Amino acid sequence: xxxKNYTPQGHYVAxxxxxxxxxxxxxxxxxxxRSTWADAWDAMRRRPTFWISAVLxxxxxxxxxxxxxxxxxxxxxxxxLANSNGGSEAGHPLGFTRQGCDVYARLIFGTQAxxxxxxxxxxxxxxxxxxxxxxxxxxxxxLDTLVSRLGDIFFAIPTVLGAIVLMSVLxxxxxxxxxxxxxxxxxxxxxxxMRGAVLSAKNxxxxxxxxxxxxxxxxxxxxxxxxxxxxPVIVIATxxxxxxxxxxxxxxxxxxxxxxxxxSWGNDIGQARTSIRTSPQTLLYPAxxxxxxxxxxxxxxxxxxxxxxxxxxxxx
Amino acid sequence: MSLPxxxxxxxRYDSSHEPLLQIRDLEVGFQTQRGLVPAVRGVDxxxxxxxxxxxxxxxxxxxxxxxxxxxxxxxGTGKVTAGQILFEGRDLTTLxxxxxxxxxGNLIGYVPQDPMSNLNPVWSIGFQxxxxxxxxxxxxxxxxxxxxxxxxQEAGLSDAGDRLKQFPHQFSGGMRQRVLIGIGLSSRPKLLxxxxxxxxxxxTVQRQILDHLGTLTRDYGTSVLFITHDLGxxxxxxxxxxxxxxxxxxxxxPSQQILANPQHPYTQRLVAAAPSxxxxxxxxxxxxxxxxxxxxxxxxxxxxxxxxxxxxxxAAPAKDLISVRNVSKVYRIRKQGFRTDELxxxxxxxxxxxxxxxxxxxxxxxxxxxxxxxxxxxxxxxxSGDIEFDxxxxxxxxxxxxxxxxxRVQPVFQDPYGSLDPQYSVGNTIxxxxxxxxxxxxxxxxxxxxxxxxxxxxxxxxxxxxxxELSGGQRQRxxxxxxxxxxxxxxxxxxxxxxxDVLVQGQILNLLTELQTELGLTYLFITHDLxxxxxxxxxVCVMRKGQIIESATTDEVFxxxxxxxxxxxxxxxxxxxxxxxx
Numbered sequence: 001x002x003x004k005n006y007t008p009q010g011h012y013v014a015x016x017x018x019x020x021x022x023x024x025x026x027x028x029x030x031x032x033x034r035s036t037w038a039d040a041w042d043a044m045r046r047r048p049t050f051w052i053s054a055v056l057x058x059x060x061x062x063x064x065x066x067x068x069x070x071x072x073x074x075x076x077x078x079x080x081l082a083n084s085n086g087g088s089e090a091g092h093p094l095g096f097t098r099q100g101c102d103v104y105a106r107l108i109f110g111t112q113a114x115x116x117x118x119x120x121x122x123x124x125x126x127x128x129x130x131x132x133x134x135x136x137x138x139x140x141x142x143l144d145t146l147v148s149r150l151g152d153i154f155f156a157i158p159t160v161l162g163a164i165v166l167m168s169v170l171x172x173x174x175x176x177x178x179x180x181x182x183x184x185x186x187x188x189x190x191x192x193x194m195r196g197a198v199l200s201a202k203n204x205x206x207x208x209x210x211x212x213x214x215x216x217x218x219x220x221x222x223x224x225x226x227x228x229x230x231x232p233v234i235v236i237a238t239x240x241x242x243x244x245x246x247x248x249x250x251x252x253x254x255x256x257x258x259x260x261x262x263x264s265w266g267n268d269i270g271q272a273r274t275s276i277r278t279s280p281q282t283l284l285y286p287a288x289x290x291x292x293x294x295x296x297x298x299x300x301x302x303x304x305x306x307x308x309x310x311x312x313x314x315x316x
Numbered sequence: 317m318s319l320p321x322x323x324x325x326x327x328r329y330d331s332s333h334e335p336l337l338q339i340r341d342l343e344v345g346f347q348t349q350r351g352l353v354p355a356v357r358g359v360d361x362x363x364x365x366x367x368x369x370x371x372x373x374x375x376x377x378x379x380x381x382x383x384x385x386x387x388x389x390x391x392g393t394g395k396v397t398a399g400q401i402l403f404e405g406r407d408l409t410t411l412x413x414x415x416x417x418x419x420x421g422n423l424i425g426y427v428p429q430d431p432m433s434n435l436n437p438v439w440s441i442g443f444q445x446x447x448x449x450x451x452x453x454x455x456x457x458x459x460x461x462x463x464x465x466x467x468x469q470e471a472g473l474s475d476a477g478d479r480l481k482q483f484p485h486q487f488s489g490g491m492r493q494r495v496l497i498g499i500g501l502s503s504r505p506k507l508l509x510x511x512x513x514x515x516x517x518x519x520t521v522q523r524q525i526l527d528h529l530g531t532l533t534r535d536y537g538t539s540v541l542f543i544t545h546d547l548g549x550x551x552x553x554x555x556x557x558x559x560x561x562x563x564x565x566x567x568x569x570p571s572q573q574i575l576a577n578p579q580h581p582y583t584q585r586l587v588a589a590a591p592s593x594x595x596x597x598x599x600x601x602x603x604x605x606x607x608x609x610x611x612x613x614x615x616x617x618x619x620x621x622x623x624x625x626x627x628x629x630x631a632a633p634a635k636d637l638i639s640v641r642n643v644s645k646v647y648r649i650r651k652q653g654f655r656t657d658e659l660x661x662x663x664x665x666x667x668x669x670x671x672x673x674x675x676x677x678x679x680x681x682x683x684x685x686x687x688x689x690x691x692x693x694x695x696x697x698x699x700s701g702d703i704e705f706d707x708x709x710x711x712x713x714x715x716x717x718x719x720x721x722x723x724r725v726q727p728v729f730q731d732p733y734g735s736l737d738p739q740y741s742v743g744n745t746i747x748x749x750x751x752x753x754x755x756x757x758x759x760x761x762x763x764x765x766x767x768x769x770x771x772x773x774x775x776x777x778x779x780x781x782x783x784x785e786l787s788g789g790q791r792q793r794x795x796x797x798x799x800x801x802x803x804x805x806x807x808x809x810x811x812x813x814x815x816x817d818v819l820v821q822g823q824i825l826n827l828l829t830e831l832q833t834e835l836g837l838t839y840l841f842i843t844h845d846l847x848x849x850x851x852x853x854x855x856v857c858v859m860r861k862g863q864i865i866e867s868a869t870t871d872e873v874f875x876x877x878x879x880x881x882x883x884x885x886x887x888x889x890x891x892x893x894x895x896x897x898x
Contacts, residue, residue, distance in 0.1 A: 009362055009556060011569030013579040019564045021581045025789040025820045027775060036739055036782065046349075205734035209795070212693050213749040213802075214722035227739045 040307040047306075053299035060293055064115040067108045075105035075263055087281070095281045098271065103285050106268055110286065113175050113264035114293065118245040120179035121186065126237045128183065129190025130230070136191070137198030137229075138221050148195070151188035159185040160250055167256045175248075178257055182247055186240065193236055197229035204228070231308040239301035242294035249290055265290045334405060336539050337363040337386070337507060342399035344378070344385050346392065355381045355394070357563040363539055363556070365506065368530075370542035370554035370571070372586070374817035375788075378563040379543050380429075383509050385409075386541075387424050388416045403507070421452045425500035425538075429512040431492035435484040441468075442480025445499055452503045463502070471498030472528050490521035497529055504536055511543040518680035518844065519888040526553055545817060547590045548847075548891020551575050559583050589822040590891065636704075637806065637838050638692065639668040643701035645687050661687040663862035664701070669855075671805070674832065674839040676849040676870070678885070679859035685842045688859075689810045692840065693727050694718070706805075723753060726799035730811035732791035736783040742769075742794055743779030749801045768797040772827060789820035793827070800831070806838045813848060825851055847889050850874055858882050 044050045063070055073091065079101040088095045094103035136147040154162075162185040163178075170177055201207070202225050210220050251257030252266025253273075260267055265286040272283035344356040356378040363369045373379040384390050386401055386408060401408040403424070408416065420426070428434045435444060446464045449455055455463040468476035471494040484492060493513060500508055510529070514522035530553065533540050544550050550557055551571045558568040559582065567580040578584045645662040662684040669675045679685045690696040692703055694710055703710040705721065713721050726749075729735040736745055743765050750761045766776050772793040783791055792812060799807055809828070813821045829852060831837060841853055849856055850870060857867040858879065866879045877883045 009364075009569065011573050011577075011579070012565070012567065014564060014566045016581065019561055019566055019582070021561070021585065024585075024823050025787055027778060027786070027790060036784070039784075205729045205731055206737040208695060209727060209729060209735050209798070210737075210748065210752075212695060212722065212725075212727045213752055213798070214719050215748065215752040219752070224737050224740075228737065 040304075043307040044303050047303050049299050050303040053296045053303065056292065056296040057300065060111060060115060060296065063108055064111045067112060070108045071102075071105045073102045073105040075101055075109040087279075094285050095279070097268070097282050098275050098279075103282060106263055107265070107285055107289055110263040110265045110268060111289070113258055113262055114245050114248055114266070114290070116175040117179045117182070117248040118241045118293075118297075120176065121182040121244040121247075122237055122241045124179060124183040125186045125190050125240065126233060128187045130194050130226070130233060132187070133191035133194025133233075134198050134221065134226055134229070137195035138202055138225060144195075147191070151191055154185055155188045155192075157185055160247060163247065163251055164254065164256055167251060173257070173259050175258065175262070178248055178251060179244075182244055186244075189240075190233055190236060193232050194229060197232050198225055201225045201228040235301055235305040235308060238304050239298055242297035242301075245290065245297075246294055335362045335402075336365045336367075336404060337361070337541070338400075338402040339382070339386075340400045340402070342382065342385065342401060343397045344381050344390065344394060345397050346394050348393070352397070354397075355563055356385070358399070359560070359563075359565050361558055361565070361568070363507070363541060365539055366537050367556060368533070368540040368542065368554040369556040369558065370544055370550035371558045371560055372544055372547055372550045373560035374545060374819065376562075377560040379560050380511055382560070383511055383541060383543050386509065387420045387426060388413075389420075389426070421448065421505070422503050423506050425503065425505035425508040427493075427496050427500040427508065427510040427513045430516055431489050431496055432516065434496060435487075435492055437484050440481050440483055441487065441495055442482075445495065445502070448499045449502055454503050467498040467502045468495065470501070470532065471495060472524075473498075488521075489517050490525060493517060493525055494528070497525070497532075501532055501536065501538065505538060507539045507541060508533060509541045509543070512545070513542075514549075515545070519846070519890075520680065520884055522549075522890070523888040546890055547575075547586050547818070548889070550891075552891050559586065585819060589819050635671060636668040637671045637706055638840070639704045640688070640692070641666050641702055641704070643688070643691060643703060644699050645684075645691055645696065646699045660862050662691065665859075665862070665864050666701075667857050667864060667867055669806075669838060669840060671838055672832070672836050673854040674841055674852050675855045675857065676841040676843060676853035677857050677859055678843060678846055678849055680844055680885075682861075683859040684862040685844075685859050686810055689727070689808050689840065689842050693725060693808055694721070719753065723749075723802045724804050725806045725808065726802065726804040727808045727810060728792070728795050728799050728812045730814055732788045732795060732815060733783075735795050736791055738783050740782075741779065742781050742783070742786075745783075745794060746779070746798050746801055749798060753802060755802070764801065768800055771800065771831065772797045787820070789816050789824060792816065792824055796824075796827070796831075800835070803835070804837075806840065808840045808842070810842045811844070812841075814843060814845060821848070828852065846874075846885055858885070 079097075079099050081100045083092075083096040083100040084098055092102050092104065094107065097103055097106065132147055132151075136144040159182065163181045166181045166184070167173065167178070170181070202221075207220055207224055210224055211217075215223070248257055248264065249266030249269060252264050253270040255270060257266055258264050260271070268286040269283055269290070272286070276283050339359055339361040342356055342359045342361075343354065345352040345354045347353075359378070359382055361369070361371075361382070371379040371382060381390065381394065385394070385396050386403070388408070388411075390396075396409050399409070403419065408419065411419070435441070439447075442461075442464055445467055446460050449460050449463050449467070454460075464480065465476045468479060473479055473491060473494055487495065493516075497510075497513070500510075513529070514525055517525065526549075529540075532538075540554070542550060542554050551574075554571055556569070557571045557574045559566050559574070559580070561582045567574060567578065567583045574583060575587060578587045643662060643665045644660065647659045647661055648656045649659055650656055665684075665688060667675065677685045677688060687696065691698050692705075692710070694713065698711050705725065708717070708721070710721065740748070743762075746765045746768055747761045750756060750764060755761065756764065765779055769776055769778055774790065774793055774797075778786075778790075778794075783794070786794065795812075796807075807828075813824050816824060825848065828839065832839065839852070841849070843849060853870045855867065856870050856873045857864045858873070858881065859865070860881055866873065866877070866882050868878075873882060874886065877886055
């Protein structure tokens with residue numbers, strides 16, 4: 001392998017064929033071109049966690065949109081009090097609630113309200129947070145001060161506590177109002193993260209280069225700063241989706257979330273707490289559905305974070 | 317000036333004895349998702365007691381990996397997969413973690429590359445040096461404190477006793493590196509590994525520190541293993557050279573012999589590319605015919621190019637395109653409470669640049685050279701004085717006028733990793749200025765992108781790639797292509813080649829010179845590296861503490877420097893007094 005004949009410190013020259021000299025700084029054209037997002041997708045694809053959470057989330061969404069596909073039993077009609085807190089039987093695999101309604105059917109039909117609140121609140125919070133955080137971080141000055149202090153005020157109020165106060169004075173409670181109320185108290189978190197990311201992105205050399213190229217300030221924000229600052233927000237948004245579903249359940253459990261006429265896991269858990277000792281299944285099944293949903297989103301958030309983290313993704 | 321490497325120096329060791337360090341067939345690999353990637357592939361190396369040996373290579377050549385494997389400091393998943401590292405006859409690769417800890421620090425000292433990040437900012441300097449002394453069992457208790465002061469004194473820090481309580485941020489880069497050298501030598505190790513110890517420092521500081529390191533190691537009889545990318549520096553400081561390329565040793569032997577008579581094609585390339593005082597300005601090497609041919613090949617896409625070049629030739633020469641008059645820039649620094657301090661970054665600077673020439677602004681860090689660039693690019697506002705570009709006052713430009721100015725003056729920044737948006741494909745990056753100034757249709761813009769890629773010698777397929785897939789040199793070529801997109805008159809090159817390996821650097825400098833001849837560009841070249849200045853500049857302005865202290869033609873400054881500071885700068889260029897075989 002090595003030339004063993006050379007003296008320890010004499011003038012040694014490696015045979016040329018061992019390390020042929022390549023052209024200086026030649027572009028390797030054999031590799032496929034790829035973007036940050038393609039890279040992130042590649043990293044996610046390799047993780048079993050990603051596939052497990054993705055399949056679960058897909059299932060949950062399908063259940064939410066087409067509940068009738070999964071059960072032919074009506075969740076709130078034909079409830080017979082004779083079946084109150086009954087165990088599982090043919091056609092009713094998870095038993096009956098205190099009102100004698102089918103637990104499985106209520107589980108399926110309750111998905112919609114929970115998922116709607118979660119998705120809607122996440123969407124609202126992310127949009128508002130990104131816009132406000134980006135503007136504050138990018139333009140700075142008095143706007144930044146105002147927005148940051150306003151955010152601090154909202155930040156100081158615990159989300160659930162604030163929501164309890166607001167919900168109790170609202171006359172009309174629907175999944176949309178619940179999502180709105182939750183968003184009011186949750187946007188500062190996203191705005192803060194976005195602001196920080198924008199602050200670091202706006203000082204980068206490529207922004208300086210774009211200014212010198214004559215690109216307008218607002219266009220730089222939209223084209224260069226936001227795309228480079230958005231990754232941490234996406235991660236937090238994925239995780240917070242789960243927490244919004246939990247928050248909705250909490251409010252419903254306390255009786256000030258969705259009205260009892262709307263089927264949701266939180267309502268069912270709240271109603272089942274009185275009979276937990278005699279028939280735990282009425283509480284356990286909706287609680288399990290809630291846990292699995294939240295867990296799926298947390299797992300997805302975890303995978304997304306790893307995929308978008310530049311340190312974890314360093315390829316060279 | 318006499319060469320630091322003398323016959324007396326080479327005879328300090330006795331090669332009939334066992335070598336101090338002997339590396340045999342060393343192979344190191346990194347475990348990745350795609351399997352084991354070899355970084356060092358069969359390296360042999362011999363170092364005798366009292367000798368200095370330098371490993372030279374570009375980034376990714378495996379030089380640091382080789383050094384790190386000696387003291388088992390390989391990062392991440394790195395592993396020695398084959399070979400031996402014999403230190404005083406003991407194979408270090410077979411030692412347990414505890415045994416290697418005994419060797420590390422005690423017998424083999426280590427000076428890391430970056431003095432900025434290798435001292436812990438929350439502990440005082442004294443604490444950190446004392447910690448090292450205690451860890452290596454050199455001294456304990458009260459004696460350790462005395463030894464700490466002694467170490468800092470030896471490292472060349474004045475009033476070491478008072479400095480014990482100071483923190484790293486109160487030290488300059490040079491002082492921090494002295495502390496690290498002090499720690500590395502505190503146990504009087506037999507071998508000191510210095511991994512690019514001065515790459516982050518200014519040349520004059522670099523010289524002081526290397527001189528000091530040389531004196532100390534000579535006094536203690538310490539062998540030194542230098543890791544460097546700088547052939548000049550290696551030749552000046554080491555008796556033995558090992559040239560690495562792609563994880564292999566391509567050439568090794570006595571420094572002077574290798575420099576005078578490089579055998580391997582890679583070494584020949586390195587020697588030829590090493591900028592030194594002997595170099596002259598690069599002339600565009602293409603013959604007239606091939607220039608015509610090239611332009612012809614580009615076809616009708618850019619007919620104006622020839623016309624513009626002809627226009628420039630006919631234009632009256634010696635007209636100042638840029639004139640900077642008595643320009644100052646003052647920054648306000650917020651202090652505690654409501655007080656502010658003034659920092660004069662640029663102080664009464666005047667110079668002018670003629671069309672089609674290259675003017676270099678040279679200075680060390682903090683000299684204000686980059687601030688001048690930002691003022692010229694109108695990225696910062698001028699405090700006093702004025703800058704005139706082609707008859708227009710730059711600070712008065714607004715709206716459409718400013719946009720027009722932006723078209724004509726383009727920057728290329730230092731950091732090829734930071735100046736390209738990682739989310740943008742190369743094609744979009746180059747097309748961005750065209751889009752911003754609404755030049756042409758989408759199709760015409762695509763054509764222009766292809767043309768520009770060709771001008772910077774990159775294949776057309778590059779336009780689909782993202783910056784993370786490209787090397788530093790390739791990214792810098794993209795940055796140049798982007799700057800050229802609007803056919804500007806002036807390029808402001810702010811340390812544009814400083815971060816690149818020497819061969820790539822030479823390639824970019826050649827490209828810049830070619831483009832200058834072809835397109836009649838005017839360059840303002842901002843750099844700390846005088847050796848590079850010699851290769852590209854027509855005129856030089858030497859800056860120090862915000863002022864221009866000397867400005868003249870390149871030949872005048874190099875052959876006959878008037879100011880002592882300029883002389884110091886010139887003398888500090890590593891390998892400046894070597895005759896490179898060419």
